[in-house]
Each structure stands twice: as C-alpha cells, then as structure tokens.
Amino acid sequence: xxxxxxxxxxxxxxxxxxxxxxxxxxxxxxxxxxxxxxxxxxxxxxxxxxxxxxxxxxxxxxxxxxxxxxxxxxxxxxxxxxxxxxxxxxxxxxxxxxxxxxxxxxxxxxxxxxxxxxxxxxxxxxxxxxxxxxxxxxxxxxxxxxxxxxxxxxxxxxxxxxxxxxxxxxxxxxxxxxxxxxxxxxxxxxxxxxxxxxxxxxxxxxxxxxxxxxxxxxxxxxxxxxxxxxxxxxxxxxxxxxxxxxxxxxxxxxxxxxxxxxxxxxxxxxxxxx
Amino acid sequence: xxxxxxxxxxxxxxxxxxxxxxxxxxxxxxxxxxxxxxxxxxxxxxxxxxxxxxxxxxxxxxxxxxxxxxxxxxxxxxxxxxxxxxxxxxxxxxxxxxxxxxxxxxxxxxxxxxxxxxxxxxxxxxxxxxxxxxxxxxxxxxxxxxxxxxxxxxxxxxxxxxxxxxxxxxxxxxxxxxxxxxxxxxxxxxxxxxxxxxxxxxxxxxxxxxxxxxxxxxxxxxxxxxxxxxxxxxxxxxxxxxxxxxxxxxxxxxxxxxxxxxxxxxxxxxxxxxxxxxxxxxxxxxxxxxxxxxxxxxxxxxxxxxxxxxxxxxxxxxxxxxxxxxxxxxxxxxxxxxxxxxxxxxxxxxxxxxxxxxxxxxxxxxxxxxxxxxxxxxxxxxxxxxxxxxxxxxxxxxxxxxxxxxxxxxxxxxxxxxxxxxxxxxxxxx
Ligand SMILES: Nc1ncnc2c1ncn2[C@@H]1O[C@H](COP(=O)(O)OP(=O)(O)OP(=O)(O)O)[C@@H](O)[C@H]1O
Ligand SMILES: [Mg+2]
Numbered sequence: 001x002x003x004x005x006x007x008x009x010x011x012x013x014x015x016x017x018x019x020x021x022x023x024x025x026x027x028x029x030x031x032x033x034x035x036x037x038x039x040x041x042x043x044x045x046x047x048x049x050x051x052x053x054x055x056x057x058x059x060x061x062x063x064x065x066x067x068x069x070x071x072x073x074x075x076x077x078x079x080x081x082x083x084x085x086x087x088x089x090x091x092x093x094x095x096x097x098x099x100x101x102x103x104x105x106x107x108x109x110x111x112x113x114x115x116x117x118x119x120x121x122x123x124x125x126x127x128x129x130x131x132x133x134x135x136x137x138x139x140x141x142x143x144x145x146x147x148x149x150x151x152x153x154x155x156x157x158x159x160x161x162x163x164x165x166x167x168x169x170x171x172x173x174x175x176x177x178x179x180x181x182x183x184x185x186x187x188x189x190x191x192x193x194x195x196x197x198x199x200x201x202x203x204x205x206x207x208x209x210x211x212x213x214x215x216x217x218x219x220x221x222x223x224x225x226x227x228x229x230x231x232x233x234x235x236x237x238x239x240x241x242x243x244x245x246x247x248x249x250x251x252x253x254x255x256x257x258x259x260x261x262x263x264x265x266x267x268x269x270x271x272x273x274x
Numbered sequence: 275x276x277x278x279x280x281x282x283x284x285x286x287x288x289x290x291x292x293x294x295x296x297x298x299x300x301x302x303x304x305x306x307x308x309x310x311x312x313x314x315x316x317x318x319x320x321x322x323x324x325x326x327x328x329x330x331x332x333x334x335x336x337x338x339x340x341x342x343x344x345x346x347x348x349x350x351x352x353x354x355x356x357x358x359x360x361x362x363x364x365x366x367x368x369x370x371x372x373x374x375x376x377x378x379x380x381x382x383x384x385x386x387x388x389x390x391x392x393x394x395x396x397x398x399x400x401x402x403x404x405x406x407x408x409x410x411x412x413x414x415x416x417x418x419x420x421x422x423x424x425x426x427x428x429x430x431x432x433x434x435x436x437x438x439x440x441x442x443x444x445x446x447x448x449x450x451x452x453x454x455x456x457x458x459x460x461x462x463x464x465x466x467x468x469x470x471x472x473x474x475x476x477x478x479x480x481x482x483x484x485x486x487x488x489x490x491x492x493x494x495x496x497x498x499x500x501x502x503x504x505x506x507x508x509x510x511x512x513x514x515x516x517x518x519x520x521x522x523x524x525x526x527x528x529x530x531x532x533x534x535x536x537x538x539x540x541x542x543x544x545x546x547x548x549x550x551x552x553x554x555x556x557x558x559x560x561x562x563x564x565x566x567x568x569x570x571x572x573x574x575x576x577x578x579x580x581x582x583x584x585x586x587x588x589x590x591x592x593x594x595x596x597x598x599x600x601x602x603x604x605x606x607x608x609x610x611x612x613x614x615x616x617x618x619x620x621x622x623x624x625x626x627x628x629x630x631x632x633x634x635x636x637x638x639x640x641x642x643x644x645x646x647x648x649x650x651x652x653x654x655x656x657x658x659x660x661x662x663x664x665x666x667x668x669x670x671x672x673x674x675x676x677x678x679x680x681x682x683x684x685x686x687x688x689x690x691x692x693x694x695x696x697x698x699x700x701x702x703x704x
Contacts (some may be wrong), residue, residue, distance in 0.1 A: 070650065093433050095660035107655035111673030112681075117656070120669070124660035160673070161655075177659060
C-alpha cells in the first residue's frame with residue numbers, strides 16, 4: 001500500500017444509480033480479535049444510507065477499514081470503489097479518489113495550522129481530479145466561502161488542527177473538510193453526536209447540500225434526530241461485526257421506540273437489502 | 275573535568291592555548307593564569323558522558339582565525355540606515371576582529387535606553403561569579419571563551435520601554451574561532467529583547483558567552499536561532515543573575531551543528547523572580563545537540579517554566595540535562611520542567627534527564643519527560659485527507675517544532691535560515 005505518483009484512476013463522470021461502494025463479506029481484525037465478521041453493503045450514487053447499532057458493534061471499525069486505517073487487518077472479503085479494489089490503495093489515495101471519512105473522534109494535531117492542513121488536503125484532492133491547485137490567497141477565499149456552509153468562524157483557520165476545539169467545533173470542522181474535498185462517498189461517523197440543536201441543523205443542512213445525485217452518503221448515527229433532517233434511503237443495523245438487518249427509514253423509527261433486542265432475536269430474517 | 279589522560283585532546287588544548295595567547299600578543303608566557311589547571315572533559319565525566327568533543331578537536335588550532343562574513347539580514351532589517359530599524363532597535367554583526375558593528379560597518383548609533391557600560395562599572399567575569407558557585411569549574415564554552423582574547427560588548431539598559439537588540443554572527447570560513455562576549459546590565463525596571471542569529475556554514479567554532487544582571491523588576495527576553503553545519507561546533511555559556519520581580523525568558527532553536535553544547539545558568543538571587551526556558555533542538559544527520567541547564571533558587575517564591583523539545587532523526591543525538599536547585603531558603607518555589615522528544619529513526623538517540631535537587635519542603639516542583647515517535651493516529655488523520663505519508667510526517671515534525679518556534683519574536687522568524695530547520699516548505703504536490 002504505497003502512495004503512487006501517478007493517479008490511480010481519473011474521475012469518470014458518474015450517473016445516478018452507479019455502484020460506488022461495494023463491500024462483500026468483509027472480515028477484519030485488530031491484533032487477534034475479529035471485529036468485522038462478514039459485512040456486505042452496496043452503496044449507489046444518489047443514495048443516503050444510515051448505519052446504526054449498539055456501542056461496540058463495529059460501525060467505526062467498518063468506516064476505518066474503508067478509509068485504510070493501518071491498525072486493522074482485513075482477513076477476508078473485499079471492498080470495491082467504483083469497480084476498483086480499494087484495499088490495495090494507501091489511505092491518502094483513497095481520500096484523493098473521493099472516499100471521505102468524518103471521524104467519530106477527530107484527532108488534535110498541535111502545531112499544525114488548520115488553514116495549511118485544509119489547503120494541502122484540498123489541493124491533493126484537486127490535483128487528483130485534474131483541477132488546478134489553489135494558491136494560498138485563492139484557497140483562503142475558497143475556504144471562507146465554504147465555512148459559511150457550516151457557519152464556522154474563520155478564526156478557526158488560525159488555530160492548530162482541532163486543538164482545543166469543543167466537541168461540536170470538531171464535528172463542524174469535519175463537515176468543512178468534507179465540503180472542501182467534495183467526496184463521492186462520504187462516511188460520517190457520529191457527526192451528529194455532541195451537537196447542540198442549532199449545530200445539528202447546520203450540520204444536517206451542510207450534509208444535505210453535499211448529498212448529490214452523483215454522490216453517496218453513509219451516516220453512522222445513534223439518533224433519529226439526524227434522520228428526521230436527512231431521510232435515509234436505507235437503514236442498516238449492525239451487531240457483532242455483521243449487518244443484521246436492513247430496512248428503510250421506518251426501521252430507524254422502530255429502533256428508536258423498541259431498542260435493539262427484538263432485532264437480535266429475529267436475527268435479520270427479513271433483510272431487504274437491494 | 276579532572277580526567278586528562280588522553281594525550282591527543284591534551285595536546286590539542288595546549289596548542290590552542292598557545293595560539294590564543296599569541297593572539298593577545300603575549301606569546302606562550304602571556305597565557306592566562308590557571309589555564310593549565312583544566313583540561314578538556316572526557317566522556318568519563320558524568321556531565322559529558324554522552325557528548326563527544328571530536329567535532330571541536332578536529333579544528334586545527336594553528337590555522338584558527340576570527341574571520342566572519344556578513345550575515346544575511348532579512349530585508350526588514352536591511353532597509354534601515356545605520357543598523358537602526360526603529361529608534362528602539364539596534365542590529366549589530368560580529369566583525370573579523372571581534373567587534374560588533376552595524377551592518378553598514380559603522381559603530382552603532384545607540385538607541386534610547388541602551389548605551390555602553392560605563393568603564394570600570396562592572397568587569398567581564400564579574401556577573402558569572404555571582405551566578406555559579408565559587409570553586410566550580412566553568413563550563414567548557416565559557417572557559418574557552420575566557421581564554422580567547424577580544425573585546426567584550428558591555429551594555430547598560432535602562433527605562434521601561436523595551437529596547438530591541440539583534441546580534442548576528444555568520445561563520446563562513448573554515449577554521450573560524452568566534453568567541454564573542456556580551457555583558458548586559460539591566461537597570462531596575464528595564465526591558466531588553468535580545469535576538470541572536472548564529473549561523474555557521476563551514477567547519478568552525480562559535481563560543482558565545484553572555485553575562486546578564488537583571489535589576490529589580492527588569493525583563494530580558496532572549497531569543498536564539500543557532501544554525502550550524504556538520505563540521506561546526508557551538509559551545510554556549512549564559513550566566514543570568516536575577517533580582518526579585520525580574521523576568522528572564524529564553525527561547526532557543528538549535529539545529530545542524532556537528533556538536534552543540536549549550537549551558538545556561540540562571541540564579542534567582544533572592545527568589546521571587548520568573549524564569550522561562552524554552553528550547554528546541556533538531557538533530558538530523560550525525561548532529562549531537564546537548565543542553566545542560568541549571569537554575570538556582572536562592573530565595574522564596576521563585577518561578578520556573580521550562581520546556582525542552584528535541585527531535586532526533588537519522589543518526590542524530592539529543593542530550594538534555596535540566597538541573598534545578600531548590601535549597602531550604604527557597605520555600606514556595608514553583609518550578610515545572612518538561613522534556614518532550616520525538617525519535618524518528620532507529621539509529622537516532624535521545625538522552626534526557628531531569629536533575630531536581632530539592633531541599634525545601636513547601637515547594638511545587640514537577641517534571642516530566644516523554645520520548646515518542648510520530649503518532650499513528652495523527653498520521654492517519656492527515657493521510658485520510660489525501661496527504662501523502664511523507665508530507666504528513668513533515669507536517670507533524672514541523673508542528674512539533676512550531677510549539678517552541680511560535681515563542682520566537684516575529685523578527686526572528688524573518689531569517690531565511692529558519693527554512694533549513696523546517697526543511698523545504700511543505701509543497702502542495704504529494
Ligand atoms: N484498535 C482497536 N484495538 C482493540 N479493540 C478495538 C480496536 N478498534 C476497535 N476495537 C473493538 O472493536 C469493537 C468495535 O468497535 P467500534 O469502535 O467499531 O464500535 P462502534 O460500533 O463504532 O461503537 P460506538 O457506537 O460506541 O462508536 C469494540 O469492542 C472495540 O473495543
Ligand atoms: Mg463508533
């Protein structure tokens with residue numbers, strides 16, 4: 001998994017309904033522990049998916065394996081992104097080609113300016129797409145405009161990446177990065193957690209604005225609140241490293257009312273994944 | 275430093291002392307008294323156990339000279355006539371005869387609040403003796419500085435408005451031996467911002483020595499950028515005497531030297547003063563960067579904030595020894611020391627040691643030391659945003675350095691040499 005000079009693949013135009021992300025029977029472990037035990041999931045352009053499940057069921061692990069976190073070893077199965085083997089790419093190449101992960105716990109990086117970080121990453125993605133790079137001035141204009149989407153104060157540009165940001169500020173910074181990188185597949189891991197009511201609306205609006213007929217979104221969440229604002233096409237429930245059940249938005253409502261026990265008892269017999 | 279058994283270093287030192295004595299015009303007979311009583315420290319001495327002097331003793335004493343080159347003053351400094359950028363700022367560079375002149379070569383026009391020390395007021399070596407206990411051997415840099423003849427820059431600072439003094443040394447010729455001596459007396463309430471820029475691009479030795487006496491409530495902010503090259507040696511000695519309510523802030527960044535040994539000594543003569551020591555050492559290649567600091571509290575309620583950060587890569591080696599002396603008279607001392615280290619290669623080395631000598635019982639003294647490599651989670655976060663691994667690693671290293679560099683004054687950041695510390699600016703292209 002080394003970073004290559006030549007771009008792995010150019011971005012061809014996408015039609016609504018194109019298969020963007022295809023996960024087949026994915027098994028992954030950390031050290032000796034198997035955490036993902038056969039996850040299968042297909043995500044098409046124009047779709048919004050929600051992934052729910054108890055704490056520790058493996059949702060973040062799935063998202064990190066897709067993004068290429070080195071702590072996890074894939075022991076079986078595959079992930080294809082637009083028909084290409086994603087597992088063969090370094091994390092930076094996955095990001096450049098349009099896969100985005102909004103972290104459940106965004107990382108603080110002391111001493112690295114948020115502005116420079118955003119500029120370098122935005123330009124890495126632009127270069128991959130064959131767009132011209134933005135110099136510091138052009139980027140600053142661009143980032144200020146984009147910050148308006150998440151109503152973030154430009155003062156955050158001057159600070160170190162996520163350092164001392166409140167929980168909600170970190171999440172907004174994640175959505176800002178997503179807006180700058182314009183991913184084709186965005187996985188947002190509990191981006192709604194820790195947000196106050198106004199911030200939740202702002203973030204939900206931001207995510208909706210970025211969800212296009214040619215992109216796809218996977219929202220990992222514990223709460224119906226977010227799904228009230230963004231109606232998912234599919235709702236998946238994860239348990240013990242597998243997707244146990246798939247339904248539509250009503251499944252999320254049922255979970256909100258009844259919890260997870262009934263699903264685990266029924267054991268996913270009525271899965272309706274397309 | 276008593277072990278002088280190896281003959282080569284001893285021969286080297288004797289030749290050096292003879293040469294330096296000739297410089298002062300005295301021939302071998304004019305050798306400073308006592309110079310024969312000391313020798314070069316060996317690695318058998320505890321304070322030198324990690325630090326090899328080979329880089330210094332590779333200089334050829336018989337070919338030494340005091341030649342300097344014109345420092346590459348940043349534009350903002352250069353525009354000003356007569357070295358004076360503003361009425362309260364003075365920029366000086368060391369010339370080939372050990373004098374400090376303005377970049378235009380003239381003797382300095384003294385800004386308000388700064389003037390040469392009245393003769394007979396205080397002699398070189400006098401502050402030093404109030405800072406380190408009598409009977410202790412001087413640190414090597416100060417010892418060598420002391421036996422090198424040459425004028426010293428003695429300055430008196432007065433008035434509450436801050437005065438800025440920029441001192442630049444540029445060694446570009448092989449076998450240069452530069453041992454400037456600066457003596458500062460800050461009157462009560464006076465404020466001085468002293469910025470050093472030391473650069474050596476040839477096999478040379480730079481041995482600066484600073485003595486400073488801070489009166490009641492005086493403030494000295496000293497910022498140093500010391501940038502060397504593989505054959506160059508830096509041996510610094512600072513002796514700071516602090517009166518109550520005075521503040522001494524020292525921030526320094528050191529990189530590139532074959533050998534650097536920096537030994538600041540600070541004494542809060544009656545406690546009740548503030549000392550801030552912030553150091554950054556970046557040891558790449560085969561660089562050996564050593565800081566041995568000592569802070570004495572001779573009275574109650576003194577405060578120390580110390581942070582030393584070192585990065586070691588390739589075969590680089592960083593040594594830090596932070597000594598803090600808190601005797602019984604120093605009740606209510608509040609001292610904290612932190613040594614943070616980034617170890618980036620298996621052949622690099624970090625040696626860090628706190629040395630807290632605390633006798634007083636009602637004190638708050640903390641210390642900590644960490645050695646780590648780049649954080650995997652930080653690297654992954656950057657990579658997950660499309661930033662290549664090498665570039666991510668450079669960003670994180672820079673981030674580590676920034677934590678100290680951000681304390682340097684804006685004017686220090688104008689020097690282009692800083693780019694060599696941060697390597698090439700992070701390019702956008704992966
Ligand atoms: N790096 C790791 N080392 C050890 N165990 C891990 C690691 N990563 C994940 N796990 C374990 O794997 C399981 C799944 O964790 P994961 O973070 O994927 O859960 P999650 O579904 O995202 O939970 P939550 O809703 O609390 O965020 C947990 O039991 C967790 O402790
Ligand atoms: Mg999680």
